[in-house]
Amino acid sequence: MIGNAPRLALVARGLARRYGELTAVADFSLAVPAGAVYGLIGPNGAGKTTSLRMLATLLPPSDGEAWVAGASVTRESTRARRMLGYMPDFFGVYPELKVWEYLDFYAACHDVPSERRSRVCADLLELVELTPRRDAYVEGLSRGMQQRLGLARALVHDPAVLLLDEPASGLDPRARLELREVVRELGRMGKAVLVSSHILAELADLCTHVAIMDGGRVLVDGPVEEVSRRLDGGRTVRIRTLGQADRLRDLLATQPGVHAIRLEDADDGAPPVGGATPSACESSDEAPRGVRFVLDGDERALQRLLADLLQAGLPIYSFAQESTGLEDTFLRVTARGVRDEPGGP
C-alpha cells in the first residue's frame, strides 16, 4: 500500500464451512485494512453470508481461522464480538420497543455504561438521521429506516470492524443512497467495513477494496483500482492450440503481465486456421485445447507475447482478445472461477 504495512482490522485465513457433503465455503481468505470499505461481491449462493456469519462468531468454521482486531473468532469470540458490529441481510426488531429503547438495549448488552448510553444513542440517531423518530416504535419505521437503525445498532459499542450483509437489499433508490452515504462516512471515520452484495454497481462507488467470491472461494481481492485494472483494464486473451496445452500454460506462466491462466476443456468448434485438420490435431498427441488468461499491457505486449509463443513452436491456431467490461468480467470471473494459478508470476 503506502509505505508502511497497513494495519489489518480483519484477517481471515482459509475459513471453510461444510455441512456434511455440502461445502458452503471452501476457502475464505481476506485481509481488511483499518479504514477500508471492503466490498464482498458474488452471485447468490457464493458463500458470502456464511463467511460473514463465521466472521461474526455466529457459525463455527469447519476449518481455518479469522481474527477481528487481533482477537480470534473461534478462541476469543467474546473479545471479537466487542470489536465487531454485524448487520445480517435480514433482521427483525422488537416491536414493543421505541427507537431509543432499541439502541439503549443493545448498548447495555455491549456494556456501554448507563451514563454514556443516552449520548451514544443520540449521536448514532444523528448519524443515521433518525433523531426525529427517536420516540417512535421500531415496528412503525419504514424498511429503509429500520436498515439505518440496524446500522446504528451495529455501531453502539464503537466497533473497529463492521460486517454488513447485503445492507441495501430491499431498499428503494433513495434509501440506498442514504445508506451508502452513511457507510462511506464510517470508512472516513477509520472503521474497517466489509460489505457484501450481489450487485456490482451497488459497491462500485462505495468501496475502497473489493473481493469477488464464487463457489465458496474468494477469487480475486484487493484495492478497487487494482482489481478494476485487472478485470477491466487487463486484457482477457484466449488461445486455441492443437496440442501441448500444458506446455503453453507453463510458458505463459513465465511471461510478464500474464495471470489468471485457465485451461479449458474443449474448443468451441471454430475451424483451425491454416488448413490444419482434425487428424493433424490428433497426431500431436493431445486434443485441441483452449487457454484463457489475463494480460496486463498494451497491443505491443500482446504482439510480443504472440511472437514468443510462435517462436516456441506451439501449434497455436487462434489468438484473440475477448471483449471486457466490469460487469462482463465479473460474470466471467464468477462463472469460471478465475484465480491466480500457483505458478503464476
Next chain:
Amino acid sequence: MSQEVRSAGACPPPQPAGGKPPRYRAHRASLANPLAAKELRGRMRGPRQFVVATLYLLPLGALTVGLYWLIAASSWGSVAGGVPVGKLFFGAVSALELGMICLLAPALTADLVSGERERRTYDLLLVTPLSRGQIVVGKLVAALGSPLLLVILALPLQTVAILLGGVGPEELLVGFAILVLTAVTYACVGLYWSARLETTRAAVLLAYATTALGVLGLPLVGVVIGIAGQLFGGLVSPILRVLFDSGGTLASPGEAQTVAMLGQLLVATNPALSGILSAAFLAQGRDPVFVERFGGHDVTLVAPWLLFSAVHVLAIALLILLTVRALRRA
C-alpha cells in the same frame, strides 16, 4: 500484477487494529441484566399483561366471592363437615390458582427464545458479548416476572381464609411456596422447550405436554397401578400392599425406608398432592423431619412441602442447565 492485486491466500499475519477493545465496567448481575430489563419492559407494556392478570383474577375473584357468600349464607359456622371453613376456602382457591398457574406459566415462557428466532432477532443477541448463561438468566428473570406477579396478585384473595379461621400464616406461606415453585418450574419448562425447539408452536405444545405429565402423571400412575392390580393381582399385589395397605410389611427397615422415600419423592413431583399432604402435615403439627411406622418398620420421613421444594429447586436448576446447553448447541 498478481502481486499488486493481492491473492487471497497470501494474507499477511494478523495485526491488531482499532485500538484496545472498549472496556466498560461489568454490570451483569441478574437484576441489571439488560435482557431482563428489556423483556420486563416489553411484557409490562401494552395490554398483554393486563389481559393475562384479568383472566387470572376474574375466576379466582368469582370463586372467592362465591365461596364467601356461600359460607356466610350457610349455617356451618366455622366448621363444615369437621373441617374449618377457612381450610376449605383456602384449599379451593389454591387449587384453582394452581390449575391456572399450570395453564399460564408454560405459555408465558414458551416463546422467549423461539420467538427471538422467529423474529430474526436471535443473531443480533448472539453477537453481543452476553454469554449464553446471561441470556438464560435474562430470559428467566423475565419468564419468572409474569407468573410471580400473578401469584402475588392473588395473595389478598387467599388471605381471606385467615379471616374465616382454621388457616394460619404457616399454611399460607407453604401454599405460597408451592404455588411459586410450581410457577417457576413450569415457566422453566417453557423456557427450556423454547430454547430447544425452532418454533414457538412446537415449544408451547411440548411445554404443555411436560406440564400435564408433571401435574397429572402421578394420579395417572395411580390409576394404572390400580388397573394393573385388578388385572395382574398376583404379580403386583406385594407392591400394592406396601403402597396402599398400611398393614403390609417389608422384609427389612432399609427396604421400608427406600420404598417410603420413593413414595414421598413421587408425591413431591406433584403440586396438588404435595399441597393436600402438606395441609394434613401442618394440621398435625409435626416436625419437618419425623418418624413414622411404615411396612412394619420405623422410617424417617420429610415434610411433604420440604421435599416438594427440594425436588422443584433441583428441577429448576436442571432445566436452567439444559436450557444453557440447548442455547450453546444452537
